[in-house]
Amino acid sequence: MQNKDACTSIMVGKRASLDGTVFIARNEDRVKAIEPKRFLVKSAVKDRHETYVSPYNKVTVTLPESGMRYTSTPSLDQTAGPNEEDGINEANVAASFTESVYANDRVLAYDPYVKNGLAEDSLCTLVLPYIHSAREGVEYTGKLIEKFGSAEGNGMQFADADNIWYMEVVTGHQWVAVRIPDDCYAVTPNQVAIEDINFTDPDNYMWADGIQKFVEEHQLNPDHDRWNFRHIFGTSTQKDRHYNTPRTWFAQRYLSPKASQGQMPEDSEMPFIRKAEFKIANEDIQYVLKSHFNETPYDPMGDAPERKTYRAISLSRTAQSHILQVRDLNKYKTSIHWIELGVPAFNPYVPFFANADDTDESYRNVPEKMDLKSAFWLNEALAEVVESHYQEFIEKDEDYQKELNEWARRKIAQVDKETLNLEGQALIDYLTEQNHEVATHYNKRTTELFYELLTEGCELSRMSFKMDPNL
Known part of the structure; x- marks a missing residue:
């Protein structure tokens, strides 16, 4: 199965942010220019006895009896699954599902996708109501992947008030996750992004059981002296260099102006995680997600011959964009779910307080036509x-x-x-x-x-x- 999303994700650790809060964010880009989205609060449930069946690929999962309240941004059209995408639950844990990523043919030959495994349409619904920390988000998702397999390659962000974990599921059953350091940020644009894995540091890295044996048995590691997940499982193609890497280049050019000097839009080895050179504000995250290679020859809104060379971050087919600001509930009484509808370059991010039990009618009720x-x-x-x-x-x-x-x-x-x-x-x-x-x-x-x-x-x-x- 092929992913239908083409998103850009940003994560900012608490010591890298201006106000000391944790941020995870993503543009949810789709194939169609118009995909109506709603903003809902899903109620907590108790004593439930239900089975979830995906309308998209029929993955069938017995739901836990209890689940927490959470915010979400589902698609109006549910025929391809709920696609709830992102939210913050009542345990103050945020998650964003998913950044579509693509594995190479070598690894897929030995662990292909599972046709009715977990896919983007179901992940938020099946994970967010049941996790109490960012780390538990990875663990919980990993167990689901082990049991049901994955229908596609997906990157997932999990955050609580202290931690951010980024998880990449790239084949039917293989995945890794890395904790984003507190003083760092990370950007990923539809490519396998995670680099070296330290298997002696389980506090900062997690991985699928048996992944080292899988790589060794099938002789998949191209490096002599390192275990680089991106090199082993990812791709480095002409499409990557025109569709993906330029987005990382532009984001790092803005957020790390010194460290990124000399980087070019088509560089394949730009780091996934960078130390912040200045404290990153919500507005800085907005700027990146709204950007279209502003003030460069590659801006599609300009008139330079290069304006159509690369795929920009902000697109007309962004269904919605979100910035999930996870705040310490000992200091604040709520985290904030920022939502942007329309084209990010032209529309504002709207702050909604996550510790609520309803949303406004103008966000809840979305007709099919204008x-x-x-x-x-x-x-x-x-x-x-x-x-x-x-x-x-x-x-x-x-x-x-x-x-x-x-x-x-x-x-x-x-x-x-x-x-x-x-x-x-x-x-x-x-x-x-x-x-x-x-x-x-x-x-x-x-x-x-x-x-x-x-x-x-x-x-x-x-x-x-x-x-x-x-x-």
Whole structure:
């Protein structure tokens, strides 16, 4: 089976971030330009006796009797599975499923994908409600892979308030995972990214049982003196150098301007994990996920001959983008699930408080066709208008995004202050109410800009004609 996603993921450790919180983030890119997404809170369950069957590939899993509440961003169309993709559960654990990755034909010859194994459509549903730490996310997923196999290659991010683990499942049963150091960040763009594995350090690395024997038995390691997962299981092709590596190059160029000097877009050996050269803010993560090789000849919105050479990070076919900010609940009362709908380059990230039990109707209810009452469709419409007159509208659009980021920081600080003495259901009710206020504010501001630009666009038609005033 082939993955249908083509995402870009970013992870930032707590000592690498500006405010000391942990971040995992991803653009969920799809084959189609339009794939409507919803934002939901899935309720906790108890005493359940159910079996999950994937509509996509019929993988069948007996569900645990109990599961925690969690946020998620499922697809409106459920015929290819729920595709819940990402979320934060009530144990304050975040996860993002998945970064599509591709193994080489050598390793797949000996451990092919399992047709009705685990795939992206099911992973969030089958894992996030049941894990209590980032490490447990890897362990739990590893056990599922051992039992059911994997239908495709997938990279998965798990985070709690102290740790980030990145896991890559690349064949039917082989996988590894690495803990991202606290003072580092990592970027991955649809390639096997994890490098050297230290099998004597289980605190920072995890792996499928028997993976060393598998590699040795089938003579799969091309290196003389190292065990590099990327070299053994990954690919290095012309497609990688035009579709994947340029995204790593651009992200590291921005986040590690000194260390990345000399790197080129088609370099195949750029490091997966980098030490942060400055403290990375939420806005920096947004910049990377919104980017399209800005200020380079490769920008598809520019006019240089090279503008179509490489696949950018922000795409018209991004279904949604998310930044999961996991905060210490001893200091704050909630983590934050930032959601961007539409095209990341043109639309804002909206902060929703994760410790809530409902979402706004404009995010919950998404019709199949364009309807500006729906946040998904409203943002798609704005993106289309901005791109249609990019040079004329981009400055106003960027000012609008900046304005909303400023508003978001003030709102979060206010809510953090108001929740200091709240607990239990009173806290959940308050945060749920605040999420409705956040949605209302963003929808109102987006609608205003949409109509303003739509009106201005009427003056920009190529069908216009200047009349001689003397006629």
